[in-house]
Amino acid sequence: MRKLLISIAMLSLLPPAGFAVTAEEKGLTIAVEADRRDQGWQDSKAALQMILRNRQGETSERKIRSRTLEVQGDGDKSLIIFDHPADVKNTAFLTYSHATTPDDQWLYLPALKRVKRIASANKSGPFMGSEFAFEDISSPEVDKYSYKWLRDETFDGQEAFVLERIPRYEHSGYTRQEAWLDKEHYRVLKVDYYDRKTALLKTLLATEFKRYLNQYWRAHRMDMENHLTGKSTTLVWSDIEFRNGFSERDFDRNSLKRAR
């Protein structure tokens, strides 16, 4: 992170645009600015409804709640509580995320009252059987990718940067991503995910943005379409609240057992 900040500081010393700024440098600048705008929210909580759709259009539903603690200089800490379907109720999932090394993850299994530290190298498998992988919804750290600015274009009526993101995490399920960020607020509006065979695998569309604390934009709807399987998942976020006064204690292994 510090290294990145230094490189940004150096970038700002450069002459104005047009001079020898590479596409990679421009890409990084955009990612760092998006990250800068999303700092300082401290903690948040949200309720999340997932609607899973198969190729035949049949749907099933998941409900979870999440609590997140912003961690400066590392990935965030998050606690996810499962509410629906009923057989996974009270199951809870604690993550200390890291940008380029595997996260630390613990799963609480209420039937056995067991807290199990789980292998977390792989973040690319389906999350709760949905089209979202855990890496798609985990803490967006700058260090997770290397970047390249591809072009500017209008997307959905908004001026946008199109950014290539190459995962730096060796166990990522993607070779590359293309992300559309609007120029005004640096919000991620769309992402194309390319799989290990570099074919277009999935597309994410983020919509229904609301601004919190006069600064932080959050999408209230995310649609992920899997082009290979024809399945899709919609995430509907609600009850988003910032600065709840969470502490490290709310994200320890003891909290996992009593999370409701």
Next chain:
Amino acid sequence: MISRKQLLLIFAAWLPLSLWAEQSDWRVSGFVSAQAWYFWQEPLDTIQSDSNVSLAVRPEFYKAWNEGRDSINFIPFGRVDQRDSDRTHFDIRELKWQHVGSDWELRVGADVVFWGVAESRHLVDIINQTDVVENIDGEDKLGQPMVNLSLIRDWGTIDFFVLAGFRKRTFPGPAGRPRIHPPVNPDAAVFESEDAKESIDLALRWSHTIGNWDIGLSHFHGTSRDPRFGFDTDESGALFLLPIYERIDQTGVDAQFTWNSWLWKLEAIRRTGQGESFNAAVGGFEYTLYGLFDSATDLGLVGEYLYDGGPVETRSPFESDVFTGFRFMLNDEQSTEALFGCILDLNSSSRFCSIEARRRFGAHWVGSAEVRTFSSVPMLDPFFTLRQDDYIQLELAYYF
């Protein structure tokens, strides 16, 4: 032990109770389930049958106040069994008040506590008595009345336990299956001393996460949850086993090292008070292969070695055994998963194998199947009298 009539009353009380809970700020969840067993071999005892069905209910009531810092959990459990009156039973799994402080937590009441990391055997786990009639895998526990204080510090969590009210292990009755022969009569239990029966048990545990390590150190002083067995005869002259409970001290360590797709695990104990002091251990690995053949399926490979230096009378079948297991997780919408595993006795080559599989149907139903087999069991192996009790279990549960 409760009668069927009492259990029917519990079922009958269920509807108004859940309606009332709907109106109040109690949160209600849980399941009801129907279970069927089929045994394809001749039973050792003519009183036993080749099939069995049973019904179970396990609601959970939860209420929190004081911004979640105080809460009450109530989990009653009941089962009605077609053949075995000792398996028709009722238990309060949990009825506890919990208070959460800034760096401490207090729990008072009946609770279930799990310690450990291994898959094939839960060695350090000692707070609760095992509800053996539920499943021979030993993972179902009876509620234990206790006071549990946790102190949360930078250097780890210290848990103090005062355990009041010893719970005797449940055992299948003469008509029950699977069971060892002769049957165990839990009511004939013998305690080493008045101390063993009445006194209060104490336990202490330190647990901590240091980087990739999750470590626990524990000590238990009290009445052993694992009984030894003696022989006796009833009025008709029929032989039965009686459990003998002794005062023990048990020190345990459990550790897991998590590295990429690897989990390395170790549990070890030293126990004194049941004859000569002895050690036991279980350790091994779990390695996960992700996205098998470009699918969403994960395959977990589990290998564990089990050692038990305990006296033969505690009837641990795991003196020197190897467990191998394969866990398939389809990561699909129905959360389909299956675990295939075998424990092989290295001395006698006897083999205990099991398959467990489950799948969700719709939003509320879960179907599961279990197959357990006992093969090449020699006469001196504690599994010997289970040799005719291979079975398949089918269960359908409704979660709410």
